[in-house]
Amino acid sequence: MPPVTLEKRNGIALLIIDNPPVNALGHAVRAGLAESIRAAEADGTVEAIVIASAGKTFIAGADIKEFNAPPQPPSLPELLAAIDACKKPFVAAIDGAALGGGLEVALTCDFRLATPASTLGLPEVKLGLIPGAGGTQRLPRLIDPAAALSMMAEGNPKTAEAAARLGIVDEIIPAENLLDVAVTFARQRAAEGAKRRLSERTPASAERAAVEEAATKILKKRAGEPQVEAIVRCVRAAFEESFKDATRLERELFLQLKENERSKALRYAFFAEREAARKPQVAEGAAPRPVKQVAIIGGGTMGSGIAIAFLDAGIATTVIETDEAGASRAAERISGNYQSAVDRGRISAEQKEDRLSLLKTEVGLDKVGQADLVVEAAFEDMAVKREIFSTLDRIAKPRAVLATNTSYLDVNEIAAATARPEDVLGMHFFSPANIMQLVEVVRASATSDETLLTAIATAKMLQKTPVVVGVGHGFVGNRMLARRSEQVDRLLLEGASPSEIDAALTEFGFKMGPCAMGDLAGLDISWRMRKATGRRAPAADALCEAGRLGQKTGRGYYLYPDASRKGVPDPEAETIIQAAAEREGIARRTISRQEILQRLIYPMINEGARILEEGIAERPADIDVIWLHGYAWPRWRGGPMYYADQMGLATIAAELERLSTDQKDESLAPAGLLASLAREGKGFHS
Structure with missing residues (x-):
């Protein structure tokens, strides 16, 4: 099946992109679109062209994997220039995400229809880049330029409703009717002779003052981020240059940023997250168990935070304490958190009540009832945890997943307190658990594939980033x-x-x-x-x-x-x-400042090498994701193992040797993996 097919419907050319999983604008898609556009333009019976997609995604952006390969024509700017040059009107029928290059395709069309679930955005800034195919020029020519500047600088997608309010989307159509409505809409616009090419527009000079006010705030808040500075420069160019000259500037800045070390690190982080999210090796047919009811053992700061994460996901949650006073404090803590969110305008009072309606606070472990997942968040004491799990073994329902939130204790020893160690694993949430994204999913020696997959699926259901790790004091982070x-x-x-x-x-x-x-x-x-x-x-x-x-x-x-x-x-x-x-x-x-920095970071990298040697983490990328999401490692530096490769392992090994000698501490000597890679001139990601 080709990635782009052309279908004719009563004078309308319907171009369907089908390049799973996310319809990325790789070479095959670009070439397919270019060929289909040429065919539709040459066909005298075609009045207008609709660009749509198969599946749940319109176009999720460029294929970033192509960034490090020689460019293959047509490039995205060349493809969009072909749309601009075509004399027939274009309609973008957007179902799902239209991000980055996907939105740039839609902006090049004359009209944009979207479904209620669609999201539209230019998130390139999060990869250290700017839109590189006219996005910085078309968006300020379509909507309020100051709003366009803010949207690109933030990089956060807009819902279809928000995009319609801004003026990006012309109409919102139910998904089941999108293609039929788009074809009819395109035929009507063709009959009217309507075309709206943004390349022919110029932002109103009266809007410049608002742009400069927004730019001043953005540049102050995001100082030191070259991609943000480039976006501001490009939006200013929309007022000062022709569309052709401004898009040439945009492309020059895009290509410069693509070679910037910050952007390379941000793109690495993007791929590392996806690599860490891959399904672990499990037996064929293994699947997660459903989780509809959860019990949290302990209603302190951590337990309450974990409970809020489940309540936010719409999951019935019981928080269990040792006495009525503790249960009351947990209920007050959770309710207070939601009231604070209401006071700050983050949720409505109705949403607060909806979430609290899913909460129970109880006394005694016997109240775990029919929970599909039990998360223990008690005091970090092995004797306490073993006693809890021994009791859970007797009273939790069969095949319930029993998870400990320990941050450093031996999960194998905890599992040994039960007669069902295959159902036991670690789910190490990070504080505050309702906000922090990371969950270290600790696979013990007897943890079953089903139990592991259930914990991973549950973390994703909570909108968190799960990373599978092995048992070892402190795990990875x-x-x-x-x-x-x-x-x-x-x-x-x-x-x-x-x-x-x-x-x-x-x-x-x-x-x-x-x-x-x-x-x-x-x-x-x-x-x-x-x-x-x-x-x-x-x-x-x-x-x-x-x-x-x-x-x-x-x-x-x-x-x-x-x-x-x-x-x-x-x-x-x-x-x-x-x-x-x-x-x-x-x-x-x-x-010196340099010595302080090296001594804070190099021993961590060395420990990361040992963690890889021992199989506690499977990949360097897993370690980097843990530090990005659990410890606020600066994203534009990629992660500790990525940073090590940029510094050079030989340099790090030499400093560790010196540190080990100075402090008379053999544990600071270069780990075997680090030392061998340094000798071979390789890095962790080689």
Whole structure:
């Protein structure tokens, strides 16, 4: 079956794109469209042309995989130039997503019809790019230019209704009638002699002031993002240049950005997410079990957040606590969260009530009832978790999935407390669980394929990003984070200040540094975990012993005067850390920003290499996705393993050797995988 077919309906040429899964504008589609347009134009019986699609997607954009290959004609700009040159009217019949190049195709048409479920957008900015086939010129010529600028700079798709309000869509048509209506609509427009080529329009000069006002705000908010600067430049060109010259500028900027390292990293992240989302290797015929009822064990901050995620997805949820007071607090916590969302205008009061109608709070594990999935979110203590799972084994219904939300404990040991370990796995949500996208799905040694697929499908149902990992202390994300935390404490003892450490990571691209983050979360959380596992962090431990637990006590690494949310350097904290360094016999010195950054990141990369060696993560991309979605790694740097390849593994290995010698710590020596790849001149993604 060719990717584009031409069908004639009473004088209307219907061009159907059928290139699953998302009708990407690869070479075959572009060539098929170009040939069909030529045939329709040459056919004297054809009055107008409708571009439509098979399946649930109009065109989801360019085929990004072609970006690194030699271009094959026709390019998308060449294809759209052929549409522009055609003397017959075009109608885009949009069902599903029209994104990026897909919307550029639709904008080149004279008219646009959409179904209620359609989405339209130019999201190239999220890949470090700009629309490269006239989108920056046609959209400001169709709708309010300031709105067009904002839409392209944000990159978020619009619903069909919102697009119609903006003026992008002419009519919204029920999906089952779309093609018939589009054919009739095209015939009427042809009879009227109606054509609306945006390339022939010019934005009104009176709208320029609003564009400049919007541009000033956008450039301030998105400073340092070259693709945003390029979009502003192109929209300004729509007022100052001819369509031909402005589209030439757009194409030049697009090609420059395509070679930009930020864009390469953002495109890598895009593909890494899709790679991590691939179905894991399972037995043929294995399928997820339905999840219609969920029980959450524990209604604290984490348990309540997990419950909200399920309620938001429309799933009946029971939160189970040990006593009535705990159950009441959980109900109040969840209701308060929804009321806050109502107050901020994020949901309506009716939506709040609809979601709360799905919630029950109960006392006692016997209330798990007929739950299809039980998520344990109790205190991080192995004895507690084993007792819970031993009880669940007796009372949960057969084939219910039993998941632990542990962030670092051995899931195999937890599963061993049951007589059905095949139904047990980890679902490690990240806090706040109703907001954070990542779920580490921890596959234990006895976890069945059905159980694994159920957890993955459930995470996706919650609009989250599941990544399958193996059992190991801290799994992937927290195991790597522990290495960074060790170096944070060591750097403090050696002479770096909390603000210097935080500045190194915020300049790198993180939104918050580790010391400020520790204060926000509460230093006692990690302190308690260290004491339970026999670990030490002399600087952090000393602060905790002095009652400095972070923002909640008004003092941590920083001082928080007058209950401020923003910390300021505190000489008392420095004195405490200095005394801890003296007790450890560590001489303090001035440490460069570069050394701080390397010591925070390189040991994490090294631990990532060990995780790959041990099979805890299957692919480097999985590790990168975990850090992108669970730990706010700057997206434009791709992820820690991608960043390692850009820096060069030989460089990292040499620094790790030095660090291992200086700190007399063999665990900092280059991992076997990292060392071997460095010797071969390869990277993790080679």
